[in-house]
Amino acid sequence: HISKNVADKTSSMRSSLLMDGSNALPHLLSQIILASDAPGSVREFLIEKCKECALVGGAGFSISGSRAAAVVLSALEKCGESVISLQKRWDGAGKNLFEKFLSVGNDCESDDIGLSKLRDCVVLMLKGVKVNQAQPGDSGPNIQISIGPSQTGSRMRSYSVGASDDFSVMDSYPDEMTKA
Numbered sequence: 001h002i003s004k005n006v007a008d009k010t011s012s013m014r015s016s017l018l019m020d021g022s023n024a025l026p027h028l029l030s031q032i033i034l035a036s037d038a039p040g041s042v043r044e045f046l047i048e049k050c051k052e053c054a055l056v057g058g059a060g061f062s063i064s065g066s067r068a069a070a071v072v073l074s075a076l077e078k079c080g081e082s083v084i085s086l087q088k089r090w091d092g093a094g095k096n097l098f099e100k101f102l103s104v105g106n107d108c109e110s111d112d113i114g115l116s117k118l119r120d121c122v123v124l125m126l127k128g129v130k131v132n133q134a135q136p137g138d139s140g141p142n143i144q145i146s147i148g149p150s151q152t153g154s155r156m157r158s159y160s161v162g163a164s165d166d167f168s169v170m171d172s173y174p175d176e177m178t179k180a
Contacts, residue, residue: 025071026078033083043084046076047092054097054118060104067114069093073121086125094125 029046036042054069056062073093076084101119 023078025075029072029075030079030083033079043088044092046072047084047089050076051093051096054093055100061100061115061118063112063114065114066112066118069097070114070117070121073118077121077124086128090125094122097122098126 033039033042033046050069050072053065053072054061056065073089076089077086097118101122
């Protein structure tokens with residue numbers, strides 16, 4: 001159903017995906033998970049494949065796979081807790097990735113952007129921050145437009161668009177994440 005809507009040029013989903021930019025992937029993943037007959041299996045599959053993509057058979061990190069895993073894990077975070085919880089992301093991929101980062105230590109190529117993004121995703125999981133409200137479609141996007149003088153004296157516009165202002169912290173924080 002979803003692939004049909006994405007391919008249909010008159011579909012509102014297609015235009016939404018084309019216009020949403022960085023919000024397109026979380027929105028699509030949310031719809032795929034929620035529309036599935038077995039959402040739990042889809043969640044587990046996505047998380048497991050992120051972990052497999054990032055790790056090269058226990059030997060270390062895949063450079064290109066780490067970048068792909070970081071993109072998908074970030075998108076899964078933006079889907080919100082109701083679609084895929086922080087605890088499931090941590091249990092399925094975060095814990096193993098964190099342990100691998102610790103085991104490789106300084107051998108990890110810190111100048112690689114894919115590894116840096118993946119490390120950021122894992123560290124953000126450790127902070128225990130949960131996105132409670134998923135996509136802008138849930139209650140409308142939060143848009144702030146400010147107009148003021150620029151350094152040249154002309155007017156300057158500043159746009160701020162956010163996917164969600166509804167954040168919370170895990171309560172109670174899991175013991176195994178505390179030990180990490």
